[in-house]
Amino acid sequence: MTELRPDLAIISEWIEPGSRVLDLGCGDGTLLKYLQEHRNVTGYGLEIDPDNVLACIKNNVDVIQTDLDAGLSDFDEDSFDYVVMTHTLQAVSYPHRLVKEMLRIGRQGIVTFPNFGHWRVRTQLLLKGRMPVSNALPHAWYDTPNIRLCTVKDFEELCKTQGIRILERQVLDHTHRQRALARLLPNLLGEIAMYRFENGSR
């Protein structure tokens, strides 16, 4: 098979083999398909887009067509080892509630999102006075699905206020590569932020 996108490769390393995984906004099911085939993982993808639902079926991934904004009440407490949400946090109506929900139904949460604190985003707004458009944020302001953009600092602040312990953080550039310098200045140099976290009270 073709090489897994680097951010998904990192997630698959974070996930213990044999786990149960729920992938929120699973897209075409690439991650779950990889995890099923290489990490002996079971689980479901949730997806709202019909084309993606179809792609998941073709990828042999169990997918439930769901609107994440309608909540995750169909899922019991602690029914998954990991609840994953890649590039979706910024597109839901209530990210803070969803992050809480992730830790209700899963032992650990994993999220990735485009970091709005990246220097290129900052300079577009500062120098051009325009809403930023980049590889990680390709949409125009009027038709973007990304309605809840945040920065690395914002997310970590949210975790703090919600009593969530961050277990791992990784930032990548827009080609999804890790860069040494970005580790030092994640909010400025990371285009994509990745976190693994759990309830602080555990």
Add this chain to the structure above:
Amino acid sequence: MSKTFPADSVGLVTPKRHFFDEPLPLDSGRELPSYEIVYETYGELNEDRSNAILVCHALSGDHHAAGYHSPDDRKPGWWETCIGPGKPIDTNRFFVVSSNNIGGCSGSTGPSSINPRNGKRYGPHFPIVTVADWVRSQARLADVLGISRWAAVIGGSLGAMQALQWAIDYPDRLRHAILIATAPKLSAQNIAFNEVARQAILSDPDFRDGYYMDHGVIPRRGLALARMLGHITYLSEDAMRAKFGRQPKGSSGKLSYSFDVDFQVESYLRYQGQSFVERFDANTYLLMTKALDYFDPAAKYDHDLSAALAHVQAKFLVISFTSDWRFSPARSREIVRALLDGDKSVTYAEIDSPHGHDAFLLPIPAYLDVLRAYLNRVAEESA
């Protein structure tokens, strides 16, 4: 006169029948001393008998799911949209079995059959049959056909209820259950519609307590009325508006100021009602609606659907349609939730469609794509 059938049709088919000498025990406590099941098959059973699909029909369906009975047939089987070479239920890959349910009026033993114990027509004495009874009879048909395990059991509406019952009652006899536009049990509203339909039939003077055949009459008005009511529940309000709006029946557009037909929708319903009477039996209609009302597989498990599904082994595909208010997406999600509770393999697709409950019979591309993609998986496992 002969004509050629479309290339993606199974073409000319001949129904088969099997007589079962062994009594069939029924949920009601009664039994059928012997019975006959009429069925059709499409495609070829493979060597290891792993590519068989059972198609279960809904309230007014029958065994004739695909193809044509004669070169002059105007209409093909009821699920021609989905069954045929190259179609989602691909007869080049699958061996498809479609049977007429017991109690039906298309050839399987039903109210118009003769009771072997007294030589008289069953009529109103035909025992009430349930979804589980049908599944039991279908399992015997599977035995006869040498199919120990279906690749999939598929149905829409009441047909999907049979697929669900199959997964519960015979967990090791199907690999996949495909449930379309269904519910885990009827709501009070669903039962209410069924009751009005039954009352329409029962109160027709020609019903004659169910012995109408012996009197050489048919409760036409009652059965037509029941069907008209049914049709309202199969369509969404939007679909009705799009199809008929307030279009007048006649070309003049003038109101008749009488109780004649003024609007297209009235004409449509009357036509549907009247043509139904020609092909369907009133006693069967009563039985089918009761089977729907009684369907509640969770009842035996303390009304816990998750418990009812705890032992299923089949993988599930559940499909609903956004504008279906008879069995709305929320009802399908009840089944999905129960399957998730048990960590069962399930895929759920909610198809955007304005066509109401009828959508499950229509060639809606997104729907057929989902079915095709899933069945492709099933076929690859069977290969």
